[in-house]
Amino acid sequence: MPNSRKSPPPNAAIETVDTGYLESLMGYNARRASLAIVEMFMQRMAPYDLRIVDFSVLSLIAHNPGVTSRQLCATLGVLPPNLVAIVGALEKRELIERRLHPRDRRAAGLYLSEAGQALVQQAEQTASALEEDATARLTATERKTLMRLLQKIYR
Amino acid sequence: MPNSRKSPPPNAAIETVDTGYLESLMGYNARRASLAIVEMFMQRMAPYDLRIVDFSVLSLIAHNPGVTSRQLCATLGVLPPNLVAIVGALEKRELIERRLHPRDRRAAGLYLSEAGQALVQQAEQTASALEEDATARLTATERKTLMRLLQKIYR
DNA sequence: TATTGTTATACTCTATAACTATA
DNA sequence: TATAGTTATAGAGTATAACAATA
Numbered sequence: 001m002p003n004s005r006k007s008p009p010p011n012a013a014i015e016t017v018d019t020g021y022l023e024s025l026m027g028y029n030a031r032r033a034s035l036a037i038v039e040m041f042m043q044r045m046a047p048y049d050l051r052i053v054d055f056s057v058l059s060l061i062a063h064n065p066g067v068t069s070r071q072l073c074a075t076l077g078v079l080p081p082n083l084v085a086i087v088g089a090l091e092k093r094e095l096i097e098r099r100l101h102p103r104d105r106r107a108a109g110l111y112l113s114e115a116g117q118a119l120v121q122q123a124e125q126t127a128s129a130l131e132e133d134a135t136a137r138l139t140a141t142e143r144k145t146l147m148r149l150l151q152k153i154y155r
Numbered sequence: 156m157p158n159s160r161k162s163p164p165p166n167a168a169i170e171t172v173d174t175g176y177l178e179s180l181m182g183y184n185a186r187r188a189s190l191a192i193v194e195m196f197m198q199r200m201a202p203y204d205l206r207i208v209d210f211s212v213l214s215l216i217a218h219n220p221g222v223t224s225r226q227l228c229a230t231l232g233v234l235p236p237n238l239v240a241i242v243g244a245l246e247k248r249e250l251i252e253r254r255l256h257p258r259d260r261r262a263a264g265l266y267l268s269e270a271g272q273a274l275v276q277q278a279e280q281t282a283s284a285l286e287e288d289a290t291a292r293l294t295a296t297e298r299k300t301l302m303r304l305l306q307k308i309y310r
Numbered sequence: 311t312a313t314t315g316t317t318a319t320a321c322t323c324t325a326t327a328a329c330t331a332t333a
Numbered sequence: 334t335a336t337a338g339t340t341a342t343a344g345a346g347t348a349t350a351a352c353a354a355t356a
Contacts, residue, residue: 011257011264014222017230021218021279022211026286026302027192033308034189035232037182053346056177063176067169070314075172077190082347084316102166106314106355109166124176131181137307143181146308149301150184152292154191225337234325239339261332261337 030153037134044126048119053078053086055123058112061096062120066109068101095119185308192289199281203274208233208241210278213267216251217275221264223256250274 022028038052045055056076061067069087073080087110090096095116098108112120135143177183193207200210211231216222224242228235242265245251250271253263267275290298 011254012221013257013264014219014226017215017222017226018218019215019230021214023306025282026290026298026305027189027196027207027282028211029302029305029309030185030189030192033305034182034185036309037185041182052182056183059176060172060174063173064169066167067172068314071169071172075174079348080315081317081319081349099166101314102168104168104314104356108315109168127180127182135181135308138304142304142307145300146304147181147184149293149297149304150181150188151178152297153188153290153301154184223337235338236326236340237324256337259333259337261330263338 030150037130040130040134041127044130045123048123048126050119050123054090055127057083057086057090058095058116058120059124061110061112062117062124065111066099066101068104068107068109070107072110090116185305192285195285195289196282199285200278203278203281205274205278209245210282212238212241212245213250213271213275214279216265216267217272217279220266221254221256223259223262223264225262227265245271 041052041055045051048055050058053076057072060072060075064071069083070080072078072087073083078086087096091098094113097111097113099111101107101109135146138146196207196210200206203210205213208231212227215227215230219226224238225235227233227242228238233241242251246253249268252266252268254266256262256264290301293301
């Protein structure tokens with residue numbers, strides 16, 4: 001703690017801000033790393049006019065055709081009232097469509113349109129390419145280790 | 156991809172949502188881990204009536220007495236208009252005080268009051284205790300490794 | 311009685327433009 | 334001319350309450 005150790009006189013100016021303590025906290029580092037990747041992600045998805053939540057919804061529908069809104073909410077941690085506009089906008093763009101649910105007439109099964117499938121294929125390819133760029137300073141082994149340790153945190 | 160491999164018939168129901176693809180993305184894992192820790196952090200700081208940004212500001216002032224608002228903005232990635240209310244509220248709670256800056260009469264040096272110092276000491280102790288709980292499933296070595304790899308991502 | 315999807319709404323967070331006092 | 338701090342304001346993200354249709 002360079003700045004506090006010296007016990008500076010009153011009204012002294014700080015030249016460079018000491019962030020040592022915050023950097024010792026896992027939460028600070030996880031948040032900074034997450035924000036860095038999220039920022040890259042948003043930039044690369046902008047050409048497709050997709051936010052992260054839009055990408056997540058489309059990708060989940062691609063891998064789970066017939067999934068319901070409620071299931072998407074539970075999976076992504078989005079509250080039902082907030083998913084309405086998200087799904088609605090994707091439907092208006094004709095990237096997804098609602099079909100009758102086989103067992104529950106309250107719910108709708110969500111499916112990708114052909115345009116939606118084409119877009120998801122491109123977007124997932126972009127996301128996978130981003131993986132390598134975001135972890136460019138990591139070796140392949142380090143990348144695997146980081147994934148494993150992150151999952152140990154939240155699972 | 157269990158659900159899509161089987162090429163389900165139209166209008167089939169999804170029992171469990173396959174999140175395998177999203178979980179293969181570093182951004183998804185970093186965000187999930189970050190949110191998990193942030194959630195714990197918010198809960199433990201609630202008794203002190205501190206949000207994460209409040210804790211960060213107080214801790215930075217503690218370790219950098221005389222730091223300016225502008226320096227806090229640059230360090231934390233908060234835009235100047237948004238820091239005004241944050242600093243203003245901490246000042247109103249008499250946790251911090253502004254003093255004349257020695258070299259720039261536009262700026263103010265920020266300092267902790269005695270109450271602020273007492274609160275930061277408690278809050279940092281809580282934060283450090285949280286570190287161990289948040290990474291309870293990691294060994295000491297894994298924790299160090301995770302910190303190092305996260306910093307490699309954003310630095 | 312509980313759940314799915316929805317509307318309306320409020321609150322927080324983040325972002326931009328423009329101003330003042332000083333450098 | 335540029336910078337520190339500020340005000341006002343707009344937009345995005347996130348939250349709760351309440352409702353209709355169906356389970």
